[in-house]
Amino acid sequence: MEAVLDENTVTEQTFSCTFLGMLGDLTIQFDEQNKEHVLEVIRKKMKEGYVFFTTKKYLFGQIKRKGQISDRDIRRGNIEDIIIPDEQFEKMIADMDDKDIAGLIVADKARVGKIKKGKEMEAMKKAKTPEEVVESNSVAMKPIRGG
Amino acid sequence: MSFIRLAEREAQITQTQLFASMFRDDTLEETTDLLVPAIVPEAKTVPFDPPQTGLIALPENTTIQVPTEGTVRIYSNNTGIYVVDGTIGPEGITSNRVWFSQTSSTSTTLINPGVNSTQTTSTSATTGNIAVYTNGNTNFVYYNGFTGIPVFTNASIVGGNYRREPQPVKKFVKNSIKRALKLLDNFGMEQDTKIFLKGDEVEISHPESLFKFVITKRKYGNIISATERPLRSVPFTLELFTKNGIHLANLCVYAEETPMLDQLFMVAMYVKSGNEEDLLRKANFFSITQDKALKELIVSEVDYLAPKLLGRSGNYINANIEGGITNGVLLAA
Numbered sequence: 460m461e462a463v464l465d466e467n468t469v470t471e472q473t474f475s476c477t478f479l480g481m482l483g484d485l486t487i488q489f490d491e492q493n494k495e496h497v498l499e500v501i502r503k504k505m506k507e508g509y510v511f512f513t514t515k516k517y518l519f520g521q522i523k524r525k526g527q528i529s530d531r532d533i534r535r536g537n538i539e540d541i542i543i544p545d546e547q548f549e550k551m552i553a554d555m556d557d558k559d560i561a562g563l564i565v566a567d568k569a570r571v572g573k574i575k576k577g578k579e580m581e582a583m584k585k586a587k588t589p590e591e592v593v594e595s596n597s598v599a600m601k602p603i604r605g606g
Numbered sequence: 607m608s609f610i611r612l613a614e615r616e617a618q619i620t621q622t623q624l625f626a627s628m629f630r631d632d633t634l635e636e637t638t639d640l641l642v643p644a645i646v647p648e649a650k651t652v653p654f655d656p657p658q659t660g661l662i663a664l665p666e667n668t669t670i671q672v673p674t675e676g677t678v679r680i681y682s683n684n685t686g687i688y689v690v691d692g693t694i695g696p697e698g699i700t701s702n703r704v705w706f707s708q709t710s711s712t713s714t715t716l717i718n719p720g721v722n723s724t725q726t727t728s729t730s731a732t733t734g735n736i737a738v739y740t741n742g743n744t745n746f747v748y749y750n751g752f753t754g755i756p757v758f759t760n761a762s763i764v765g766g767n768y769r770r771e772p773q774p775v776k777k778f779v780k781n782s783i784k785r786a787l788k789l790l791d792n793f794g795m796e797q798d799t800k801i802f803l804k805g806d807e808v809e810i811s812h813p814e815s816l817f818k819f820v821i822t823k824r825k826y827g828n829i830i831s832a833t834e835r836p837l838r839s840v841p842f843t844l845e846l847f848t849k850n851g852i853h854l855a856n857l858c859v860y861a862e863e864t865p866m867l868d869q870l871f872m873v874a875m876y877v878k879s880g881n882e883e884d885l886l887r888k889a890n891f892f893s894i895t896q897d898k899a900l901k902e903l904i905v906s907e908v909d910y911l912a913p914k915l916l917g918r919s920g921n922y923i924n925a926n927i928e929g930g931i932t933n934g935v936l937l938a939a
Contacts (some may be wrong), residue, residue: 478864479790479864479868479871479872480864481782481836481863481864482778482782482783482785483782483783483784483785483786483789483865483868484785484786484789484868502671510884512875512879512881519769524660528686542632556863560808563924574788574789574792575790575793576791576792578793578794579793579794580793580794580874580875580878580879581878581879581927583875583878583879584623584879585879585881585884586759592866598875599877600861600864601861601862601863601864601877602861603859603860603861603862603876603884603885603888604838604859604860604861604862604888605858605859605888605890606838606840606858606859606860606890
């Protein structure tokens with residue numbers, strides 16, 4: 460299993476969610492056909508107290524598996540593309556502190572991505588339902604507490 | 607077989623490193639990159655005219671010139687160095703160092719006293735210095751005259767030339783910090799992050815809010831440990847002000863298992879997206895202003911703060927609010 464970072468093959472139907480965690484932020488991306496699977500995880504997270512801030516703007520990069528781009532693209536030297544060795548990929552999954560997210564990636568229902576520059580917090584809105592989250596690009600916060 | 611130009615290959619390597627930063631890697635690395643200036647600022651000269659006697663705040667890594675006669679007492683407010691009349695204690699403080707140097711007409715003596723040893727300035731010395739190197743905790747120096755006569759009349763506190771040795775950091779911690787810096791940068795908070803890491807105040811507010819949140823990195827706050835082992839409390843000083851700068855309270859609110867810089871991102875996201883109410887409802891308020899009229903005025907505008915500012919009852923009814931002397935304070939900014 461190999462993954463490829465490819466920012467140039469992003470389509471409008473791709474959605475994303477960035478989770479803040481102990482290892483830093485982790486962005487996952489998913490498309491229309493996998494929304495239902497992600498929805499279940501988002502619903503669970505919301506019940507756990509996670510808060511999601513959404514934006515309709517598309518501003519995220521994408522990592523996808525090898526095979527979803529052609530060898531010709533690689534030969535052309537698309538500098539945004541990288542190939543992740545199986546060993547690294549599996550280590551990444553094993554070390555993820557959020558097993559729900561890792562499960563989505565392993566099941567190929569979501570892909571690891573990264574955030575691009577240029578977003579505005581002012582444009583973000585707090586999501587009220589999980590459906591809103593899977594229809595947009597979002598940032599997930601763990602539950603807040605008073606210390 | 608395909609060929610990739612070197613520049614492209616290097617770009618690929620950079621991307622691979624970015625991806626690899628998502629792993630938890632406990633390998634220890636020296637802090638030789640961007641983290642160091644943020645954590646260990648360069649010592650610099652601090653112009654200072656100390657009082658004749660009394661308690662003064664001591665900037666970290668400073669050298670104090672001491673008189674030729676007299677006793678010197680240095681206190682720490684918590685776990686830092688603790689020197690009384692040249693005695694170092696308590697035991698177990700290994701990350702702080704104190705030493706004395708004295709210069710007479712013929713020689714310079716540099717003494718590095720051991721724990722619980724005693725050192726007093728010599729009457730034969732012409733000048734003396736006590737160098738206090740701390741781990742960032744706020745320390746104080748207290749001094750008085752040998753015979754009740756004020757000393758340090760010509761003393762000054764100057765920046766030391768000491769630079770703390772970089773401590774090894776787990777690789778995943780460093781990566782986590784880098785990712786958080788990148789995240790903040792992506793959301794247009796690059797400047798605020800720099801200000802925060804420098805130790806200055808970062809102001810965050812929403813245009814339609816009556817309040818502004820002021821975040822300050824604590825002097826003794828360690829970004830490394832706050833990333834590796836987040837505490838169950840806010841990892842920086844979070845203060846609530848009115849828009850025109852009147853302090854209302856200090857807040858403690860945090861996101862679970864989230865590193866320090868991500869907590870900064872979290873607060874900014876809640877406030878800038880217009881959801882500060884969530885933060886304020888959850889936060890624990892302390893060091894609340896004693897200005898009762900102001901609190902009542904705030905509560906008249908933001909009723910959900912009644913239990914926070916006025917106690918559980920929220921019984922704040924005050925007929926003098928409207929048209930009172932405090933009216934307009936909030937919106938004056």
